[in-house]
Amino acid sequence: EPEVTQTPSHQVTQMGQEVILRCVPISNHLYFYWYRQILGQKVEFLVSFYNNEISEKSEIFDDQFSVERPDGSNFTLKIRSTKLEDSAMYFCASSPDRGNGYTFGSGTRLTVV
Amino acid sequence: AQSVSQHNHHVILSEAASLELGCNYSYGGTVNLFWYVQYPGQHLQLLLKYFSGDPLVKGIKGFEAEFIKSKFSFNLRKPSVQWSDTAEYFCAVRSRYGGSQGNLIFGKGTKLSVKP
Numbered sequence: 001e002p003e004v005t006q007t008p009s010h011q012v013t014q015m016g017q018e019v020i021l022r023c024v025p026i027s028n029h030l031y032f033y034w035y036r037q038i039l040g041q042k043v044e045f046l047v048s049f050y051n052n053e054i055s056e057k058s059e060i061f062d063d064q065f066s067v068e069r070p071d072g073s074n075f076t077l078k079i080r081s082t083k084l085e086d087s088a089m090y091f092c093a094s095s096p097d098r099g100n101g102y103t104f105g106s107g108t109r110l111t112v113v
Numbered sequence: 114a115q116s117v118s119q120h121n122h123h124v125i126l127s128e129a130a131s132l133e134l135g136c137n138y139s140y141g142g143t144v145n146l147f148w149y150v151q152y153p154g155q156h157l158q159l160l161l162k163y164f165s166g167d168p169l170v171k172g173i174k175g176f177e178a179e180f181i182k183s184k185f186s187f188n189l190r191k192p193s194v195q196w197s198d199t200a201e202y203f204c205a206v207r208s209r210y211g212g213s214q215g216n217l218i219f220g221k222g223t224k225l226s227v228k229p
Contacts, residue, residue: 033216043157043203043219056216091157102217104149106156 002026004105006092012111013082021077021108023092029103032075033093034067036060037107043091049075050098082112115140117206119220126194127228134189134223136204146187147205147217148178157203163187174198196229 005024013019025032034046047057049067064080075094079086092105120135138144148160161172168180178189187204201224205217 035217035219042221043205043217045216045218048216058216102147102159104157 002103004092004094004103006090006105006108008108009106010109010111012113015084015112016081019079019082019110021079021090021092021110023075023077023105024073025075025092025094026096026103027073029094029096031055031095031098032067032069033095033102034077035091035093035104036088037091038085038088046077046090079110082110084112086110087112115206115208115218117204117218117220119202119204119223121223122221123224123226125226125228128196129193130227132189132191132194132198132225134202134204134225136187136189136220137185138187138204138206138218139185140206140208142208145207146178146180147207148172148176148187148189149203149205149219150200151203151222152200160189160202194225194227196227198225199227200225 004026007022011019032049035043036046037043045058047061047067048055066078068076087110089107089109091107093102095102116139118137146163149157150160151157160176161170161178163170163180171177176191178187180187201222203222204220207217
């Protein structure tokens with residue numbers, strides 16, 4: 001069964017550093033998403049990406065966040081200057097059409113110290 | 114703004130007990146509804162979804178959910194739980210209005226612990 005792959009599975013970074021979280025969506029999917037889950041809280045939508053541009057973003061997705069699809073297979077989330085409150089599990093997801101057939105990756109646990 | 118409420122934070126059951134996890138959503142328009150499960154240390158997996166048609170939806174691993182439009186509810190049920198059902202369960206909703214690109218709104222999750 002096709003999978004969404006995320007790397008690394010766990011990243012520890014110092015406050016103020018930049019991090020890049022990587023995702024390889026399912027190859028024939030067209031919509032890509034990032035969600036995050038702070039420990040003990042709900043899964044929250046960050047951003048959706050379609051046709052090489054952001055299609056929707058939440059209030060959480062401020063100027064320190066950016067997404068990119070640098071080639072035909074990777075989909076990255078960059079956090080420019082990490083804060084302690086960015087510590088969370090970040091999930092990538094992809095779908096073949098708008099909101100249908102979501103597949104989630106296994107997540108990257110980001111710990112900011 | 115849309116929201117999803119899951120009434121139980123933590124449910125503890127013995128094996129073979131019946132399960133019902135509540136989920137209510139706030140959006141009044143046409144919605145798609147989902148239940149996801151997250152086993153310890155693993156990613157979110159789709160249990161079942163409702164888009165249209167029969168409001169009683171059957172999913173994987175013996176789970177089912179009933180969409181009751183008048184109550185804005187989509188409760189998850191299983192007649193007899195197993196120890197392997199120990200996990201966190203998330204209800205999610207996607208609105209069908211034109212502006213949405215399909216992002217899901219999740220509930221806070223319900224942790225299910227099944228005692229052997």
